[in-house]
Amino acid sequence: MIKSQTCETITIGSTEIMLAHPAELPLRWVGQKELIKQVLAAWMVIDEKDVPFNPRLTGKPGVGKTTLGYAAARQLNRNIYLFQATMDTRPEDLIITPVMGADGQVKYAASSLVTAMIRGGVCILDEGNRMSEKSWASLAPLLDDRRYVESIITGLTIPADPNFRFVVTINEDASTYEIPEYIHSRLQPQIFIDFPDREDELLILKENLPFADEDILNYMVDFLQRAHMADEVYSVRDGINMARYAMKMMHGTRTAKQEAIHHAILSVLGDESLRYEE
Ligand SMILES: Nc1ncnc2c1ncn2[C@@H]1O[C@H](COP(=O)(O)OP(=O)(O)O)[C@@H](O)[C@H]1O
Numbered sequence: 001m002i003k004s005q006t007c008e009t010i011t012i013g014s015t016e017i018m019l020a021h022p023a024e025l026p027l028r029w030v031g032q033k034e035l036i037k038q039v040l041a042a043w044m045v046i047d048e049k050d051v052p053f054n055p056r057l058t059g060k061p062g063v064g065k066t067t068l069g070y071a072a073a074r075q076l077n078r079n080i081y082l083f084q085a086t087m088d089t090r091p092e093d094l095i096i097t098p099v100m101g102a103d104g105q106v107k108y109a110a111s112s113l114v115t116a117m118i119r120g121g122v123c124i125l126d127e128g129n130r131m132s133e134k135s136w137a138s139l140a141p142l143l144d145d146r147r148y149v150e151s152i153i154t155g156l157t158i159p160a161d162p163n164f165r166f167v168v169t170i171n172e173d174a175s176t177y178e179i180p181e182y183i184h185s186r187l188q189p190q191i192f193i194d195f196p197d198r199e200d201e202l203l204i205l206k207e208n209l210p211f212a213d214e215d216i217l218n219y220m221v222d223f224l225q226r227a228h229m230a231d232e233v234y235s236v237r238d239g240i241n242m243a244r245y246a247m248k249m250m251h252g253t254r255t256a257k258q259e260a261i262h263h264a265i266l267s268v269l270g271d272e273s274l275r276y277e278e
Pocket residue numbers: 027028029030031032059060061062063064065066067068169204207208236237240
């Protein structure tokens with residue numbers, strides 16, 4: 001449901017800035033608990049002289065990177081802000097952009113990242129590999145001991161609250177920018193998310209499709225495990241989509257179970273994938 005929200009604003013120097021809204025997603029992480037612990041350990045500060053890390057979650061598309069970042073952030077009980085990086089993300093989009101107010105006056109809007117910095121929340125920069133080197137460069141001082149960003153548009157330097165935490169997800173696919181080395185070195189540690197084992201994969205499907213038929217879930221997990229063995233890119237996300245579609249086919253068109261499964265695999269992944277059928 002979309003609730004009408006009034007924009008919070010803060011004033012820095014003499015500039016009034018509108019803040020972004022935190023994200024509230026119904027995501028829960030199941031299985032591979034050590035991954036959550038690794039993210040939380042990276043964020044810990046263990047001494048006055050210590051600083052938090054900016055972990056980088058890597059893995060193939062659909063293995064659970066965004067879900068992991070979100071679930072770990074929720075353990076901190078702070079507001080969570082999502083920033084979706086794209087090829088069109090400009091440096092100022094990450095920081096502060098001018099917007100036209102209803103009264104025709106120019107106002108300034110903080111990005112979700114800068115809102116997290118100000119509020120002491122967690123920022124998940126999603127699919128950071130889609131963003132250009134130029135945009136990454138604007139985050140360099142934030143990601144080292146300096147912990148601030150500079151807004152060219154407003155002339156402000158904005159320090160991060162000590163509670164601010166940052167995590168980036170990086171898709172391992174070819175269609176994206178190489179992140180420059182000086183940025184890579186600031187996005188540590190790297191936490192790699194591999195395909196889940198059979199038991200965890202079944203738990204994940206059940207968590208996401210609690211209403212689904214057991215046979216369908218078991219079939220999809222076997223299918224996925226065979227594909228993982230062959231290092232195919234099919235992920236648990238594909239499994240969720242296939243199981244969901246098979247359920248809809250059974251309910252909506254009265255297709256028999258086996259036929260619904262076959263049709264769902266074909267529709268979601270194409271005929272190449274049929275070799276992993278039983
Ligand atoms: N460990 C997990 N626990 C719960 N759901 C998971 C888990 N791993 C993946 N998922 C589910 O799989 C789908 C893809 O996960 P997502 O985090 O979007 O992947 P990525 O960001 O790596 O592309 C989502 O529907 C997510 O809820």
